[in-house]
Amino acid sequence: MPYLMAGFPSLRESIEIGLACVEAGADVIELGVPYSDPLADGPVIHQAATTALAAGISLAGALEVAGTLAQRIPVVLMCYANMVFAPGLDAFLDRLARTQASGLIVPDLPLEEAAPVRRACRRAGIALVPLLAPTSTPARMAQIGQVAEGFLYAVSVVGTTGERSALAERFEQIVAGAKASSSVPVAVGFGIATPEHAVQAASAGADGVIVGTRLVRAAAESKEPAQAVGALVGAMAAALADGA
Amino acid sequence: MCSTKVKICGITRLADAELAVSLGAWSIGMVFYRGSPRRCPLVEAGRISAALRRRVQLTGVFVNAPLEEIVSTADQLQLSIVQLHGDEGPAFCSEIARRTGAKVSKAIQVADGGDIREIERFHVDYHLLDAGGRQERRGARADVGHGAMAENGGRALRGGTGETFDWSLLESRRSQVPLVLSGGLTPENVCQAIALVHPFAVDAASGVEAAPGIKDPQRMRAFFAAVSGSGSTAPSALGAPSGLDTAPGCGPATARLARSNAPAVAAVEHHYGPYGGQFVPETLMPALIELEQAWVQARGDHGFEAELQQLLRRYVGRPTPLYRASRLSQRLRRSIYLKREDLNHTGSHKLNNALGQALLAKRMGKSRIIAETGAGQHGVATATACALLDLECVVYMGEEDVRRQQPNVQRMRLLGARVQEVTTGARTLKEATSEAIRDWVSTVAHTHYVIGSAVGPAPYPAIVRELQSVIGAEAREQILQAEGRLPRRVIACVGGGSNALGIFSAFLDDGEVELIGVEAGGEGIDTPRHGAPLTVGGRPGILHGARSAVMQDEEGQILEAHSISAGLDYPGTGPQHAHLRDTGRARYFAVTDAEAVDAFKLLTRLEGIIPALESAHALAWALEQRGGELDLICLSGRGDKDLAEVLRLG
Numbered sequence: 077m078p079y080l081m082a083g084f085p086s087l088r089e090s091i092e093i094g095l096a097c098v099e100a101g102a103d104v105i106e107l108g109v110p111y112s113d114p115l116a117d118g119p120v121i122h123q124a125a126t127t128a129l130a131a132g133i134s135l136a137g138a139l140e141v142a143g144t145l146a147q148r149i150p151v152v153l154m155c156y157a158n159m160v161f162a163p164g165l166d167a168f169l170d171r172l173a174r175t176q177a178s179g180l181i182v183p184d185l186p187l188e189e190a191a192p193v194r195r196a197c198r199r200a201g202i203a204l205v206p207l208l209a210p211t212s213t214p215a216r217m218a219q220i221g222q223v224a225e226g227f228l229y230a231v232s233v234v235g236t237t238g239e240r241s242a243l244a245e246r247f248e249q250i251v252a253g254a255k256a257s258s259s260v261p262v263a264v265g266f267g268i269a270t271p272e273h274a275v276q277a278a279s280a281g282a283d284g285v286i287v288g289t290r291l292v293r294a295a296a297e298s299k300e301p302a303q304a305v306g307a308l309v310g311a312m313a314a315a316l317a318d319g320a
Numbered sequence: 321m322c323s324t325k326v327k328i329c330g331i332t333r334l335a336d337a338e339l340a341v342s343l344g345a346w347s348i349g350m351v352f353y354r355g356s357p358r359r360c361p362l363v364e365a366g367r368i369s370a371a372l373r374r375r376v377q378l379t380g381v382f383v384n385a386p387l388e389e390i391v392s393t394a395d396q397l398q399l400s401i402v403q404l405h406g407d408e409g410p411a412f413c414s415e416i417a418r419r420t421g422a423k424v425s426k427a428i429q430v431a432d433g434g435d436i437r438e439i440e441r442f443h444v445d446y447h448l449l450d451a452g453g454r455q456e457r458r459g460a461r462a463d464v465g466h467g468a469m470a471e472n473g474g475r476a477l478r479g480g481t482g483e484t485f486d487w488s489l490l491e492s493r494r495s496q497v498p499l500v501l502s503g504g505l506t507p508e509n510v511c512q513a514i515a516l517v518h519p520f521a522v523d524a525a526s527g528v529e530a531a532p533g534i535k536d537p538q539r540m541r542a543f544f545a546a547v548s549g550s551g552s553t554a555p556s557a558l559g560a561p562s563g564l565d566t567a568p569g570c571g572p573a574t575a576r577l578a579r580s581n582a583p584a585v586a587a588v589e590h591h592y593g594p595y596g597g598q599f600v601p602e603t604l605m606p607a608l609i610e611l612e613q614a615w616v617q618a619r620g621d622h623g624f625e626a627e628l629q630q631l632l633r634r635y636v637g638r639p640t641p642l643y644r645a646s647r648l649s650q651r652l653r654r655s656i657y658l659k660r661e662d663l664n665h666t667g668s669h670k671l672n673n674a675l676g677q678a679l680l681a682k683r684m685g686k687s688r689i690i691a692e693t694g695a696g697q698h699g700v701a702t703a704t705a706c707a708l709l710d711l712e713c714v715v716y717m718g719e720e721d722v723r724r725q726q727p728n729v730q731r732m733r734l735l736g737a738r739v740q741e742v743t744t745g746a747r748t749l750k751e752a753t754s755e756a757i758r759d760w761v762s763t764v765a766h767t768h769y770v771i772g773s774a775v776g777p778a779p780y781p782a783i784v785r786e787l788q789s790v791i792g793a794e795a796r797e798q799i800l801q802a803e804g805r806l807p808r809r810v811i812a813c814v815g816g817g818s819n820a821l822g823i824f825s826a827f828l829d830d831g832e833v834e835l836i837g838v839e840a841g842g843e844g845i846d847t848p849r850h851g852a853p854l855t856v857g858g859r860p861g862i863l864h865g866a867r868s869a870v871m872q873d874e875e876g877q878i879l880e881a882h883s884i885s886a887g888l889d890y891p892g893t894g895p896q897h898a899h900l901r902d903t904g905r906a907r908y909f910a911v912t913d914a915e916a917v918d919a920f921k922l923l924t925r926l927e928g929i930i931p932a933l934e935s936a937h938a939l940a941w942a943l944e945q946r947g948g949e950l951d952l953i954c955l956s957g958r959g960d961k962d963l964a965e966v967l968r969l970g
């Protein structure tokens with residue numbers, strides 16, 4: 077499950093990157109909405125958001141990307157809480173539903189604040205995907221697992237998004253805990269950067285892996301972002317197919 | 321008209337109850353404590369309840385009774401009020417309220433001023449203050465509700481000597497919880513009691529008796545007559561405010577605010593009307609829960625409280641003076657008082673909070689502290705607390721603020737803190753805060769984030785407010801001493817809003833005192849370059865974990881703020897301020913950079929006090945006002961750090 081930032085490096089290129097991911101064998105695309113204050117993101121994704129914002133891409137642009145990609149692949153929007161609430165919950169979700177997107181991830185919306193969003197998502201036919209962290213207590217894991225829709229996003233590290241050279245020590249435990257807490261599929265994200273990580277995650281029992289920073293960095297560094305990202309996604313898909 | 325209610329307690333017979341109700345009693349009390357000579361048999365209580373519960377507030381009095389017994393008695397008799405007269409703690413009281421649905425009256429026997437403060441810890445529906453000191457309380461409890469009975473056997477009570485407590489102790493009472501005055505009240509002394517104390521209700525038992533548990537109809541009538549004849553006295557600063565003549569008639573918001581005066585006992589509030597909350601990544605949630613638990617425990621622990629108090633006195637230099645700015649007053653033709661938070665160690669109010677949180681972190685076993693800072697004052701305060709308590713310290717500070725607040729950067733480094741420059745966005749306070757939160761997301765296991773203002777996810781706004789409430793508590797007492805009255809206005813600058821909430825908190829219940837928050841008007845609130853989300857208004861937003869007033873565009877992107885004062889250069893503000901604004905309890909205005917600089921210079925020349933540019937905003941607003949005879953301004957910090965910036969502007 078590749079993550080890409082809508083509008084980065086440009087609106088057109090972010091659509092091309094998404095399509096390249098489809099060709100390379102991605103199953104779901106997680107689409108980041110550029111936000112001014114992304115508290116859960118490390119420097120690479122933060123910088124990509126800043127660049128997109130500077131180019132005038134905000135929610136409208138992100139929804140345009142979502143609408144285009146959703147014709148080819150399930151799209152899950154990753155959007156910070158203030159932007160979800162700003163136009164009013166129902167108005168926001170109505171706009172999102174019209175793009176044919178499948179789900180919504182709000183990284184700064186814990187269980188305590190999620191209920192109204194979850195209800196509005198249900199009304200709009202959008203799955204609200206919750207996050208689960210390595211710091212979550214077993215009781216919280218169970219509660220989060222219970223309300224998960226679409227899939228459960230298991231954050232694999234105590235930290236913001238970013239590449240890590242190795243997966244966290246308690247990684248297997250986290251995946252196992254997530255699996256045990258929910259009947260929906262579990263996707264692991266934050267820190268997954270290589271095909272080896274992906275295979276490791278899959279063999280720990282994850283149903284999906286989310287790769288973000290590595291791909292955003294490739295998009296930032298390459299002259300041919302779509303190709304570069306497509307190649308990385310292809311390598312991971314292949315490794316996962318072999319490993320399976 | 322403020323008519324004092326009457327409660328007749330120690331009723332054991334339906335006939336007495338009926339007489340009390342026919343005379344206009346607000347409540348009748350039945351004692352269920354086995355050791356009391358006035359114990360009401362349950363059968364009789366049932367008859368009284370059946371006959372009268374729709375016409376009077378039925379109070380059941382318990383002393384250290386088991387929870388289940390109280391709950392079942394309350395259910396059975398459909399009590400409207402449960403009066404707890406023993407050693408029940410705040411948590412027990414809350415549980416009783418929750419389980420019975422009845423109102424809770426916590427009774428305490430007053431020996432000295434400490435008891436008046438003690439009862440403020442109870443966030444219940446009524447505070448009942450009774451006579452009878454500590455010694456009696458430790459000894460066998462011969463009776464309840466009327467402590468003097470223990471000694472006097474009821475004989476001397478009518479004479480009015482020794483059985484009442486020293487009502488002047490109530491001068492220090494600040495709570496808004498309706499006060500029920502008890503202990504030795506008689507038809508003879510009740511007028512004087514009402515005139516002095518202005519209680520919500522007076523409570524008589526032995527004072528209207530013929531024998532223990534048996535009321536004397538003559539004395540009852542005399543008592544009611546005395547109370548209704550005493551309605552014309554002028555309101556005083558003591559006891560319940562005038563106009564509060566129904567049961568705790570304040571709305572939910574005021575009720576919550578009233579609680580803010582006292583330390584947290586039960587859970588800490590998460591919301592202020594529609595504002596507040598916890599909008600953070602899941603990774604941080606367990607840490608916020610842990611923090612709240614640690615805070616609640618610490619506040620209930622006398623050791624923690626004592627250590628903090630001692631540091632505030634001996635290390636910080638509290639209480640800070642309240643100073644009447646005489647030349648300024650002369651010029652404005654009204655009295656202007658300055659609460660001198662600039663005289664705290666490190667030069668601002670920020671140390672009140674940083675020290676409290678650092679102590680808390682230590683208690684939680686965290687070895688590393690992070691903080692954000694704008695003006696550098698909170699950074700310096702945190703670095704200072706960390707030096708004192710031997711904690712590792714990292715301070716996030718925007719590059720722009722590093723430039724304009726150089727002296728503070730150097731101080732932090734000298735104090736052993738690492739200053740982490742933040743280069744994203746506008747390179748000011750908002751970005752520094754975001755970076756601090758990102759650090760915390762990664763290091764939460766061993767790190768405590770000392771937030772510097774009344775912002776952020778719950779429980780931070782409440783913790784910071786309570787640690788800063790010392791400002792208002794002192795100032796209120798000081799101004800009453802100096803002037804014998806409350807100020808007309810209390811004025812403070814608002815960035816995140818911690819010094820403002822700190823000073824406001826003591827005056828929230830004083831309806832006649834205007835609360836004024838002054839935001840950064842920057843280059844003018846008709847331009848985008850300001851830091852005045854409360855003044856400008858608009859849709860609420862979510863920033864740094866809480867919903868509040870926020871500067872944002874239609875799609876919810878947070879806008880950059882601007883202010884000459886680094887500490888007010890922030891697009892958000894504390895959630896409680898947004899609520900105070902909406903409810904009208906506080907009003908908010910903006911003052912421009914230029915006006916603040918003028919005020920900065922004026923105070924320096926007139927009074928020899930160089931204020932922080934932040935505080936100069938509050939001052940500048942006051943300078944523009946005409947009339948009003950007594951203003952209290954929070955001088956939140958000193959301006960040494962701003963010299964270069966002000967001189968640069970010429």
Ligand SMILES: Cc1ncc(COP(=O)(O)O)c(C=O)c1O
Nearest residue numbers: 697773815816817818819887957
């Ligand atoms: C002296 C002084 N006053 C006021 C403030 C603003 O903070 P708050 O609104 O939390 O009191 C600051 C912040 O840096 C400050 O240094």
